[in-house]
Structures are given as C-alpha cells and as structure tokens.
Amino acid sequence: MMREFKPDVEPFDLVVIGSGPAGEKAAAKAAYLGKRIALIERSRQSVGGVAVTRLGMVPTKTLRESALYLTGFRKREIYGVSVQLEPSAIHNQLSQRTDDVSGSMSQAVRENVARHQVELVAGTATLRPDRHVVFDSERVLEIGSTPASVVIVGGGAIGCEHASIFTALGVIGPPALASAAMEQGRIAVCDAFGVPGSEALDAIIPTGVYSIPEIAGVGLTEQEAAQQGIDYEIGRGRFSSNARGNISGATEGLVKLVFRRDDRTVIGAHILGEVASELIHIGQSAIYHRDTIEYFLDTTFNVPTYAEAYKDAAYDGLQRLAATSTSEALLR
Numbered sequence: 198m199m200r201e202f203k204p205d206v207e208p209f210d211l212v213v214i215g216s217g218p219a220g221e222k223a224a225a226k227a228a229y230l231g232k233r234i235a236l237i238e239r240s241r242q243s244v245g246g247v248a249v250t251r252l253g254m255v256p257t258k259t260l261r262e263s264a265l266y267l268t269g270f271r272k273r274e275i276y277g278v279s280v281q282l283e284p285s286a287i288h289n290q291l292s293q294r295t296d297d298v299s300g301s302m303s304q305a306v307r308e309n310v311a312r313h314q315v316e317l318v319a320g321t322a323t324l325r326p327d328r329h330v331v332f333d334s335e336r337v338l339e340i341g342s343t344p345a346s347v348v349i350v351g352g353g354a355i356g357c358e359h360a361s362i363f364t365a366l367g368v369i370g371p372p373a374l375a376s377a378a379m380e381q382g383r384i385a386v387c388d389a390f391g392v393p394g395s396e397a398l399d400a401i402i403p404t405g406v407y408s409i410p411e412i413a414g415v416g417l418t419e420q421e422a423a424q425q426g427i428d429y430e431i432g433r434g435r436f437s438s439n440a441r442g443n444i445s446g447a448t449e450g451l452v453k454l455v456f457r458r459d460d461r462t463v464i465g466a467h468i469l470g471e472v473a474s475e476l477i478h479i480g481q482s483a484i485y486h487r488d489t490i491e492y493f494l495d496t497t498f499n500v501p502t503y504a505e506a507y508k509d510a511a512y513d514g515l516q517r518l519a520a521t522s523t524s525e526a527l528l529r
C-alpha cells in the first residue's frame with residue numbers, strides 16, 4: 198500500500214530512509230532527543246540493512262566463526278585433531294547458523310526501533326519528483342541558485358571537488374564500515390536538530406579485518422608516522438610468549454604499539470592474531486586519552502589474557518628506547 202508522508206500534517210519531526218546501521222542509529226538518536234520519527238525500510242526479508250542481510254557483515258562473520266568451530270580449526274594445533282563432516286552437512290549447518298544469527302540481529306534492530314517508539318514503515322521511500330533535493334555529480338552543476346545547505350554523499354575525488362564549490366556542508370565518506378555508518382547517522386541527526394557536541398566523526402576509527410588470523414589497527418602506522426616526520430619508536434608483544442595464546446593454541450600474532458620517542462605518547466596500535474578486532478579497543482582508548490606507554494607498564498592486566506601482549510609491547514618499546522638512546526649517546 199502506498200503511504201505518502203505529508204510534511205505539513207504528519208506528526209513526524211524526521212523521516213529516516215533505510216534501517217541499516219546509519220538509519221537505525223540516526224532514528225534512535227533523534228527519538229532520544231525527544232523527536233517523533235518514522236523509519237522506512239523497503240526490504241521484505243529483514244530490517245537492519247546490509248549489516249544483517251544474507252550477504253553482509255553479520256552473515257560473513259557468522260560463516261567465519263561457524264567454519265572455525267565446525268572444522269575444529271582453533272584446536273587442531275594443540276590436540277592434533279580436526280572434525281570431519283560431510284560437505285553437505287557442513288553447508289546445511291553453516292546456512293542454518295547464518296540464518297539464525299541474521300534473524301536475531303534483525304530482531305534486535307526491530308526491538309531497538311520499537312523501544313525508541315520509532316514508527317517502522319514497510320515500503321520503498323521516494324522523494325516527490327517536483328522536489329529536486331537529490332542531485333548526482335552532473336545534475337548538481339545545473340542548480341540555478343546556491344542552496345542554503347548541502348550534504349555531499351561520497352568523500353571520493355568527485356565529492357571532495359564539489360565540497361570545494363559549496364563551502365558550508367557535510368561530506369559523508371569513508372570508511373565504508375557499519376561502525377562509521379552508525380556514528381555518521383547520529384552526527385547527521387545532531388546536526389539536523391542543532392544539538393551541539395558531536396559535529397565531526399571520530400578521528401581515530403579502528404579497522405578490523407576478519408581474516409584468519411584477524412587484523413586490526415587504530416591510529417598511525419609506522420609508515421604514516423615516518424611520513425609525518427614524527428620521531429617514533431615501536432614495541433611488539435608476541436602471542437608466542439603470551440600465556441593465553443599458548444593455552445589456546447593461538448600463538449601466531451602480535452600487538453604492535455607505535456609511540457613518540459620524546460614523550461612516549463601512544464599514536465598507533467596494530468594487531469595480528471586471535472581476537473584482534475576486540476583487543477584493538479584497548480589501544481584505541483590509550484590513543485583517545487593521549488596515554489603514554491607507561492599506562493600499559495603501570496596498570497595490572499588479567500593473566501592469562503591476550504591483552505597482556507600490550508604490556509609486553511610496552512616493555513619491548515622501553516627496551517628499544519633504551520637501546521637506541523645508548524647507541525646515540527655512544528655515537529656522540
């Protein structure tokens with residue numbers, strides 16, 4: 198059934214199109230601010246966007262976890278055994294598990310929307326043809342007058358070029374991650390309702406690659422620090438000498454810290470190995486709070502944990518600092 202939103206008579210302060218991570222969080226944030234919100238979703242299968250549909254974030258990570266579990270991958274190294282299942286049985290198990298998790302996450306989005314009293318509307322939203330509010334990169338050049346405000350979607354070369362034409366604007370761009378999309382949604386809502394405090398996207402967004410092993414990073418890499426002319430040092434904490442890594446048979450991997458040599462401020466953290474995408478938030482916190490490597494040296498970590506590798510990395514960094522300072526002194 199066609200449902201037309203009439204801005205003059207509808208009781209909504211904002212109509213959000215799409216229930217993906219950006220739309221869901223934008224709608225919830227606006228509702229939290231006391232606004233009346235409608236959220237329109239065209240997918241007949243589920244709400245939650247690419248993140249929860251069969252081809253997106255949650256299903257691909259579920260497949261990965263299930264495959265690791267069903268093949269006994271994590272245990273193979275220590276017990277010398279792996280599970281052998283019929284290929285068709287594995288396929289069915291993976292498919293069922295993926296559907297279950299996608300369904301649960303879609304339901305979680307539905308519940309969040311309901312909890313915030315956002316009206317969820319099933320259907321495809323269209324903008325009235327007489328209202329030219331969305332322009333592609335060619336048609337935007339045909340605008341007869343300068344609009345009061347502009348949002349440029351896409352921070353690639355063309356988007357950035359248009360950004361230099363319209364000066365007061367927002368540019369929504371990379372990284373193309375659900376994590377960033379959620380924050381972009383919240384920021385867009387704050388901006389729309391003039392709520393101060395969160396004008397820009399967090400500058401230190403972590404990345405996580407769910408390969409085997411996992412890879413995660415936040416802040417500057419060594420190369421970026423060098424390019425910026427920063428006098429830096431690194432420290433490595435390896436899972437091969439980490440108790441939890443050895444207990445779990447996950448000895449491949451490491452935590453690498455990048456920090457300034459002058460004041461030891463942490464400027465980057467990079468992890469390869471088990472639960473890297475979880476562990477990275479410790480480094481993120483240290484960078485956000487402008488901590489030095491002393492944070493890792495002076496605080497007590499649970500043992501055995503993979504997180505302990507941060508402490509080892511800090512000690513390694515300290516030793517490297519001492520070694521290079523000594524050789525520099527000898528050269529003087």
Ligand SMILES: Cc1cc2nc3c(=O)[nH]c(=O)nc-3n(C[C@H](O)[C@H](O)[C@H](O)COP(=O)(O)OP(=O)(O)OC[C@H]3O[C@@H](n4cnc5c(N)ncnc54)[C@H](O)[C@@H]3O)c2cc1C
Pocket residue numbers: 214215216217218219220221237238239240244245246247248252253254255257320321322323373374375376377378407
């Ligand atoms: C295979 C894969 C793996 C990924 N893995 C990760 C990961 O590990 N971590 C991570 O952070 N990100 C990951 N991403 C990226 C992440 O899924 C996206 O960045 C995120 O979903 C973008 O959110 P969004 O809300 O902007 O858009 P989407 O998730 O695309 O949601 C848009 C929604 O709007 C609806 N819609 C569109 N047009 C209309 C309309 N006219 N009317 C009504 N409804 C409409 C769509 O049906 C959809 O539900 C992955 C993506 C893929 C494809």
